[in-house]
Amino acid sequence: MARDIQLIRILGEETYNKITNSKVLLVGAGGIGCELLKDLLLMRYGEIHVADLDTIDLSNLNRQFLFRQKDIKKSKANTAVAAVALFKGDTKLEPHHGNIMDVSQFPLSWFRQFDIIFNALDNLEARVYVNRMALFINKPLIESGTTGLKGQVQPIYPYLTECFECTAKETPKTFPICTIRSTPSKPIHCITWAKNFLFAQLFGEESEEELNPADLETDDAQEIEALLKETNELLALKKLIKDDSAEDFIDSVVEKIFVEDIVRLSKIDTLWKSRQKPVPLDYGLYSKKLKELPPSVISDDQKIWTTEENLLVLVDSLKRLQARYKSEGVLDFDKDDKDTLDFVVAAANLRSFIFGIETKSEFETKQIAGNIIPAVATTNAIMAGFSSLQSLNVFSDDPVGNSRLIYDSEYINKFVTQCPPLPGNPNCKACGIQRGIITVPSLDIQLGEIHKQLLKKYGYSDDVSIVVGNNRLVYDYDFEDNLTSSLKDLTIGDGSIFFIGDSDDELQDIELYLEVAPKETEIALTDITIKKKPVKKEESKAEVTIQDGDQMEEILDEDEILIIDEPTEKRPLEVEEEIHSKRKKSSI
Numbered sequence: 001m002a003r004d005i006q007l008i009r010i011l012g013e014e015t016y017n018k019i020t021n022s023k024v025l026l027v028g029a030g031g032i033g034c035e036l037l038k039d040l041l042l043m044r045y046g047e048i049h050v051a052d053l054d055t056i057d058l059s060n061l062n063r064q065f066l067f068r069q070k071d072i073k074k075s076k077a078n079t080a081v082a083a084v085a086l087f088k089g090d091t092k093l094e095p096h097h098g099n100i101m102d103v104s105q106f107p108l109s110w111f112r113q114f115d116i117i118f119n120a121l122d123n124l125e126a127r128v129y130v131n132r133m134a135l136f137i138n139k140p141l142i143e144s145g146t147t148g149l150k151g152q153v154q155p156i157y158p159y160l161t162e163c164f165e166c167t168a169k170e171t172p173k174t175f176p177i178c179t180i181r182s183t184p185s186k187p188i189h190c191i192t193w194a195k196n197f198l199f200a201q202l203f204g205e206e207s208e209e210e211l212n213p214a215d216l217e218t219d220d221a222q223e224i225e226a227l228l229k230e231t232n233e234l235l236a237l238k239k240l241i242k243d244d245s246a247e248d249f250i251d252s253v254v255e256k257i258f259v260e261d262i263v264r265l266s267k268i269d270t271l272w273k274s275r276q277k278p279v280p281l282d283y284g285l286y287s288k289k290l291k292e293l294p295p296s297v298i299s300d301d302q303k304i305w306t307t308e309e310n311l312l313v314l315v316d317s318l319k320r321l322q323a324r325y326k327s328e329g330v331l332d333f334d335k336d337d338k339d340t341l342d343f344v345v346a347a348a349n350l351r352s353f354i355f356g357i358e359t360k361s362e363f364e365t366k367q368i369a370g371n372i373i374p375a376v377a378t379t380n381a382i383m384a385g386f387s388s389l390q391s392l393n394v395f396s397d398d399p400v401g402n403s404r405l406i407y408d409s410e411y412i413n414k415f416v417t418q419c420p421p422l423p424g425n426p427n428c429k430a431c432g433i434q435r436g437i438i439t440v441p442s443l444d445i446q447l448g449e450i451h452k453q454l455l456k457k458y459g460y461s462d463d464v465s466i467v468v469g470n471n472r473l474v475y476d477y478d479f480e481d482n483l484t485s486s487l488k489d490l491t492i493g494d495g496s497i498f499f500i501g502d503s504d505d506e507l508q509d510i511e512l513y514l515e516v517a518p519k520e521t522e523i524a525l526t527d528i529t530i531k532k533k534p535v536k537k538e539e540s541k542a543e544v545t546i547q548d549g550d551q552m553e554e555i556l557d558e559d560e561i562l563i564i565d566e567p568t569e570k571r572p573l574e575v576e577e578e579i580h581s582k583r584k585k586s587s588i
């Protein structure tokens with residue numbers, strides 16, 4: 001094909017052949033994923049598997065260009081693969097509709113078939129999961145992500161470069177509870193209150209725990225008393241949801257939340273010395289006007305609603321939510337669930353009105369409540385392009401040496417910057433320890449068998465601890481009860497993760513993935529070298545620790561290695577920028 005002649009000219013015959021013989025996995029067929037699928041196809045990858053758990057939504061169509069109006073509600077993975085059929089050439093394509101973290105659909109053995117994994121995901125949990133899978137099977141992972149105009153591509157070569165978890169990721173901003181519960185001053189405070197407190201208390205799971213006054217983050221005895229009373233009354237209200245008529249329920253909620261609680265708060269003088277006192281809602285006055293309002297206001301998401309309109313939406317959404325709660329039980333807030341969104345918008349706006357804060361349209365509140373930064377199609381396209389280009393290095397003589405982390409930003413003259421991948425963080429909980437696989441013939445194997453093999457193969461002493469999944473201790477020196485139980489009886493299944501720790505601290509900790517392979521006759525453990533002291537865990541991978549200011553400049557200029565000595569903390573922006581500007585010498 002004419003196109004391939006061009007490609008061969010650019011890539012060279014050898015690389016081209018390697019690409020056409022490679023099988024890759026693309027996780028996520030959303031904004032970046034659609035772009036990346038097109039890029040990988042045009043690069044002529046031999047086989048591409050596309051996994052995505054979601055179906056197409058109207059809001060995806062502006063940037064996920066493989067989808068059309070007629071595809072709404074269809075599987076993203078299946079539709080994306082069908083959409084590229086016309087230009088797929090000889091590439092074999094396989095869609096998978098499912099959650100990449102579902103072990104039964106995607107066991108580790110399934111991941112092993114791929115030469116490269118591409119992440120085009122939108123959440124930390126799935127990214128961390130795929131990162132771990134890549135570490136277990138030691139395959140390159142090209143990670144990418146965008147937020148508005150910002151984006152990054154990170155090629156990860158397990159144990160040779162930083163992995164996805166080597167640096168802490170930014171977590172959503174939180175606010176002190178007393179700001180949210182007593183003294184809001186910004187729209188976001190009221191939105192957070194409506195979504196995380198009021199909605200969760202009324203329609204969410206009932207909490208077993210008593211509210212601890214220390215959690216309220218205030219020393220004011222009067223405020224603590226008011227907030228405790230507020231919570232207890234809300235719990236009493238929640239109990240009535242199922243029995244009360246809609247009218248009674250709505251009246252009780254509005255009276256309590258927007259009148260009584262506010263009256264109580266406004267009486268705590270210490271809170272209002274330098275702040276404007278809240279004014280309780282005149283429910284009687286506004287409720288009289290409700291009948292005169294056109295119900296169509298509920299669907300106008302661009303308009304800033306008046307107080308009466310907010311009350312109308314609140315009353316209407318409470319009705320809908322109460323009916324749903326009666327039939328479905330516990331409800332979760334979802335920005336795309338109109339009933340829950342209406343409630344949060346109206347409740348937040350009424351609270352804002354009471355506290356003299358600016359109110360927001362439903363459209364704006366949706367962005368804030370859903371932590372949405374509008375996606376930019378161009379950023380996705382650029383990052384997908386870099387992600388596919390970075391994958392070319394896998395076929396080079398020096399994949400790590402040739403790889404680059406790519407960032408783009410809004411900074412003038414720094415639209416796109418690059419730097420070599422950094423070495424792994426020795427304290428990283430993902431790649432700072434060794435990983436392997438335990439293959440067992442069946443789940444009827446006793447835990448004792450695995451314990452025996454561990455000691456034999458890796459040289460641990462009896463003083464070893466075995467923890468499964470999240471902190472479930474199944475064996476240690478003083479706890480041998482489970483050794484004669486089968487994995488099945490211990491509810492340990494395919495895909496369970498074993499954490500093996502040496503209680504004497506003589507040997508490194510390791511993590512092993514349990515794989516059931518019925519054909520095997522014996523328990524098999526991956527060959528991994530478990531280093532002994534005096535190589536301290538921290539020293540085993542670190543080469544340099546330091547740096548700030550001039551020292552960093554020197555190091556960066558010399559050999560471009562940087563290891564931060566506080567690895568669990570996010571790198572400060574200035575340092576991040578410093579690295580990038582130093583390395584910008586070769587910026588694109």
Ligand SMILES: Nc1ncnc2c1ncn2[C@@H]1O[C@H](COP(=O)(O)OP(=O)(O)OP(=O)(O)O)[C@@H](O)[C@H]1O
Pocket residue numbers: 027028029030031032033051052053054055059060076098099100101120121122123126375
């Ligand atoms: N655990 C997972 N398994 C498989 N696919 C996943 C998983 N988590 C997220 N995804 C997919 O990753 C893709 C990320 O794409 P993108 O960031 O464009 O998000 P989106 O959900 O399409 O858009 P938006 O969040 O803006 O509505 C989505 O299609 C999503 O379904």
Ligand SMILES: [Zn+2]
Pocket residue numbers: 162163164165166167424425428429430431432
């Ligand atoms: Zn790591």
